[in-house]
Amino acid sequence: MALLALCLAGFVIQLDVTIVNVALPTIQHELQVAPGSLEWIISGYALGLAALIPLMGALGDRLGHRPVLLAGLVVFGLCSAGAALASSPATLVGARIGQGVGGADILALTLAVLTDTHPPEQRGHAIGWWAAIGGIGFGAGPIVGGLLLSAFGWSTIFWVNLPIIVVTGTLILLTVPRAATTSESRPLDVPGVVLASVGLASVTFGLITATDVPWNPSRTLLPLIGGGLILIAFVQWQRRATDPLVPKAVRSNSAFIGACFIYFTSYLAFSGTLYYVTLMFQNLLGWSALHTGLSWLLMNAPFLVAAQMAGKLSQRFTPRAIVTTGCTAGALGVAALSTLTPTTPFAVAGIGYLVAGVGFGLLVPGITHAAMRDVSAPVAGAASAVLNSSRQLGTAVGLALVGAIGAGVTHHTWVASRYGHAHSAPGTIATGNLHAIPAQLQGTARRAFETGYHVALGICVASLLFAVWLSLHAFKQPTACPEAAQVKELSL
DSSP, X not given: OHHHHHHHHHHHHHHHHHTTGGGHHHHHHHHTOOHHHHHHHHHHHHHHHHHHHHHHHHHHHHHOHHHHHHHHHHHHHHHHXXXXXXXXXXXXXXXXXXXXXXXXXXXXXHHHHHHHHSOHHHHHHHHHHHHHHHHHHHHHHHHHHHHHHXXXXXXXXXXXXXXXXXXXXXXXXXXXXXXXXXXXXXOOOHHHHHHHHHHHHHHHHHHHHHTTSTTOIIIIIHHHHHXXXXXXXXXXXXXXXXXXXXXXXXXXXXXXXXXXXXXXXXHHHHHXXXXXXXXXXXXXXXXXXXXXXXXXXXXHHHHHHHHHHHHHHTTTSOHHHHHHHHHHHHHHHHHXXXXXXXXXXXXXXXXXXXXXXXXXHHHHHHHHHHHXXXXXXXXXXXXXXXXXXXXXXXXXXXXXXXXXXXXXXXXXXXXXXXXXTTSOOOGGGGXXXXXXXXXXXXXXXXXXXXXXXXXXXXXXXXXXXXXXXXXXXXXXXXXXXHHHHHHHHHHO
């Protein structure tokens, strides 16, 4: 039951990443939301998540993982109600940022509580469930959102969080023991918290705005460069601080650091792939959000099965083998999706979905298990926070970098075409929305988008292949699993 509670916590956070997307047109109409504010209904949540994960992990290690996790659930639930009751765009954006704050707490500490409540030999199985249910939440967002909007108003996409939060909080209170705080009552690394939070917030802000105004000096480049410099200062401070925000036991764990980089590169590919495949189906082919979401079941189902297999396989195979296999399968699946055109049979996309689902179903719990298996309970909150921060940054970079490169290639292809000099390309071509394009130019516009699509997903494939290389090097000397060691001893 404790594992069920932690899975539900991960589920609701991932659900809220995607469920809001399908309601944006309705929200824009009913609240009279300007385009810039509409973007921040999505981005405010991501910003709150990314900026405060390190602080929440540190607080959990000092105050106890269970009470801080429960506080995050309360904040998330209250802000969900605030979002549902919002009567103005500013109120809704503020509530979404508050949801991100609560979500940062939950993301930072679910793995820490899982570490507290499961011995090492059971963690692979538990992490498999945690990853699978969280992944289902991400994929279920468009489906659940589409069903709710077809019968009720947009506020229901936020009200649906409350029963999940109540059940999750009750189960945690009943089944998760009150974990002791760390044996050393270390002071909070305030400079480290400030540097990490401001740096992550600045980089995330720059990446978010890059999807709207690519590489604008004031809104994109300045936050990115400034945030990067602040994060470099944070790394330097952690080496000199007496009580660093990220303990030395975490920083010196090479397998953990490697897992963070693999998480970053794999989620860069994952978010970029879903972004462009969604544009292909919804904008270019005219699918509804519900139709697109239902197609994701072909990826969610094998993701669930593979994530459960990863938990069991971790008892027989090394993390290196599981993660490398997952990254390879993910690259093959994304490569199949990269070949799509408006005339390609859906069977090709189905195969890509299935193979990618198996790949990500293996690599996500495999990475998490490799990162957390040797982490001691007193620093589990900090480790979980760093790991989830790498995932959040990978997602933001994937949406911004892959989106910007794909849009740039689309624009260049359009300009180089026979119509490019005579007709300026509306920005919507980069997203596959061709409604504003004259009928005689739509074929050229479609081919320009397809070129950008293929290049963008090619980058995602390359990112996953780089993750394969990282896995082979980060886990060079894998530790034999206990069962394998026992079999070897008996055979001798």
